[in-house]
Amino acid sequence: MEVNAPVPELFQQLFREHYPGVARKLYALTGDYAAAEDLAQEVFLRLYRSPPDRLEAVGAWLHRVLIRVGYDYLRQRSSSKTLLEKESARVAAWSDSAAPSGETEVIREWEIDVVRKVLQKLSDRDRTALLLREEGYSYEEIAHKLEVNPKIVGTLLARAEERLKKKYGQEEEQHGGRTETDRKGTGF
Numbered sequence: 001m002e003v004n005a006p007v008p009e010l011f012q013q014l015f016r017e018h019y020p021g022v023a024r025k026l027y028a029l030t031g032d033y034a035a036a037e038d039l040a041q042e043v044f045l046r047l048y049r050s051p052p053d054r055l056e057a058v059g060a061w062l063h064r065v066l067i068r069v070g071y072d073y074l075r076q077r078s079s080s081k082t083l084l085e086k087e088s089a090r091v092a093a094w095s096d097s098a099a100p101s102g103e104t105e106v107i108r109e110w111e112i113d114v115v116r117k118v119l120q121k122l123s124d125r126d127r128t129a130l131l132l133r134e135e136g137y138s139y140e141e142i143a144h145k146l147e148v149n150p151k152i153v154g155t156l157l158a159r160a161e162e163r164l165k166k167k168y169g170q171e172e173e174q175h176g177g178r179t180e181t182d183r184k185g186t187g188f
Helices: 007-030 033-049 055-097 102-121 124-134 139-146 150-174 180-184
Strands: none
Touching: 007 033, 007 055, 033 055, 033 124, 055 124, 102 124, 102 150, 124 139, 124 150, 139 150
């Protein structure tokens, strides 16, 4: 590796050389391919922003950083599951507090079920970001919880919302936008 090469060119070379291994190790650690790709990008962003003093030891440096990033992600994911459980309890309490008509109740239950399914299909980061926003957390608080730059939270939320809408639309198409009762043939 030529040390006198321009940094962007050197970075590109390091990225091409090490990205597949970093992503593979993160996938083995997390079990989530999309998260592994996001985390691998985070590792290389850290490399670009503050490279190690000795570039000949970049492999070991990348390994240390990917382990740290991976474990941070796993810690965050376990706290996200707790948040999702709280959100489910809140939705259940909300639906119990109202006394809507039978048809409205069936539709509401179906919609809640679809939203839960769709939320489960999102990446942990997207799901956590959306649930935190729903809970009223500020962008700064969301950034801290997700360990990202506060400047990207708006974009992150917008993309997560787009993915949620897309997956929700797919779920509705899959079931024809009908309630469970309609699918069984006992509805209107």
